[in-house]
Amino acid sequence: MLGGLLLGLLESFGTFWLGGEWRDVFAFGVLILFLTVRPTGLLGERVTERV
Numbered sequence: 598m599l600g601g602l603l604l605g606l607l608e609s610f611g612t613f614w615l616g617g618e619w620r621d622v623f624a625f626g627v628l629i630l631f632l633t634v635r636p637t638g639l640l641g642e643r644v645t646e647r648v
Contacts, residue, residue, distance in 0.1 A: 600639050604628070 604624060611623035637643065 603639070 608624045612620045
């Protein structure tokens, strides 16, 4: 729920700055960038693998 709210806010700000036609590109760009930086998610924990 928190991720959807943040994505909606970022999408609306991106629409304001870049225009309405760039809304989807901005949203997918933010998602790809965020999942590259934090692959465990917004509130995810690091998991150590035991061998």
